[in-house]
Amino acid sequence: MDSLSLILDDMHFDGVVFASTHNSTPWAWRLATPGLAAFHMVTSGQAWLLREGEEPLLVQTGDLIVLPAGSQHHIQDKPQTMAVAQDLLPHMAASELEPQKHGGQGEPKCDLISGHARFDVDMAAPLIAALPSLMHVRGLGEAPPLWLAIGLQFLAQEVAAPRPAQQAIINRLGDILFMECIRDYVESVPEGSGNWLAALKDRALSNALAHMHRDPRRNWTVPELAQQACLSRSAFADRFTQTLGEPPLTYLTRHRMRLAARQLSGSGLSISKIADLVGYSSEAAFSQAFKREYGTSPSVWRQQRLAAVNPIAVATTNGDQQAAA
Known part of the structure; x- marks a missing residue:
């Protein structure tokens, strides 16, 4: 496998969460998915994307917009809309195929498919940091990417009516479209740009x-x-x-620490077993390396992660430990 495929595999893509909306003027949505790539596809009409400190961006029929870091933004009927922006994220949780009507009764109308990818945020962090804050793939013009045209046609057909395995297919399609965006960007990165993604085009590296x-x-x-x-x-x-901006073994160590963090937060393996899985024969050496990267020991980091996800479970575990003592 090539290096980009392996990096994408390490991110553990888990499909997409999406919402389909049919928007009538005036309308406005706001969205933020920190650390997770957000996207919008305009299947008909046009919209404007607004981000703080940036000029409004026109998004037209067939366009795909990806915000790799999920930064906060608005998408709406025009730059100075009369509508109050509503949060789009709660509507994504249901992943409804039937378009939700939104906005007023005016014209023009705009159909959107919006969502965010699901992947391991820690493992994805280096790649996301190397990507631009926004990727705009235009579906109009002289030579739109063939993968985008095919993808939008496939998606439109898939959401047209309920069918078996529909959610699984849409999940995979969302992953593929995001990966295509990344691949296109990697191919466009010039040598000597200072972006470590240029290493993926260098056969040796x-x-x-x-x-x-x-x-x-x-x-x-x-x-x-x-x-x-x-x-x-x-x-x-x-x-x-x-x-890449760092020596080879420094890169390897940081990659190992991200792998360890994934195991600490997603498995019940012991610290010593995780140390072995990421190439450390000594638990002490592993703990020192992990603390240098994350600022705390593996056991404390695991407990903090568990507390963030399930505070009741941590409280119960601590209570049991105190009782045993």
């Missing part, structure tokens, strides 16, 4: 990244990674550091 992501448990050395890149040790280390 991409090979090394693929090996690190495929086997993060292995005790990689710089000479071994340089061999995979078909470069000398010094040439590889210099090119990697210049392109």
Whole structure:
């Protein structure tokens, strides 16, 4: 597998949450999905996207807008609309296929499919940080991307009427459209741009990244990674550091820590087992590396994450521990 595929696999995509809306002037929605990529597809009509500190952006029929970090924004009938923006996120939870009517009784009308992707926020953080705050893929013009035209046609057909496995198919389609956006952006990143995604276009660095992501448990050395890149040790280390902004083994350690964080928050494995899974034979060495990255020990970090998700369970666990003591 290529390095981008492995990076996307590490993000653990879990489909999309979406809402279909039929909007009549005046109308306005607001949306924020921090850390999770939000998107809007205009299937008919047009809309305006507003973000703080940015010029209003016209979004037309066939366009796909992706905000990789899920930053707060409004999408509405015109830049100075008369409508009060409503929160779109609660309507996504139901993932209703039947378009929800919104706004007034005026013209023109706009049909939107909006949503956000579901993936591991911690594992996705480096990629999301490297992407622009907004990606606008235009469906109109001389040469719209073939994948977007096909995707919108497929989506329109899928939401036209209830069918078996509809939600699963829409989930996969949403993932694919987001990945296509990322792929297009990676292909457009120029060399020497200072964006580490340029490494994915560099065969030498991409090979090394693929090996690190495929086997993060292995005790990689710089000479071994340089061999995979078909470069000398010094040439590889210099090119990697210049392109990705950090030395190879620093990148590997931070990737291991993200993998460990995923295990700590999503599994009941012991700290020592997680340390072994991410390439540490010593629990103490693993704990030190984790604390350098996250500012706290693995056990405390796990407890904090658990408390954020289920405070009752943590309170019960602490009570049981005190009683046992």
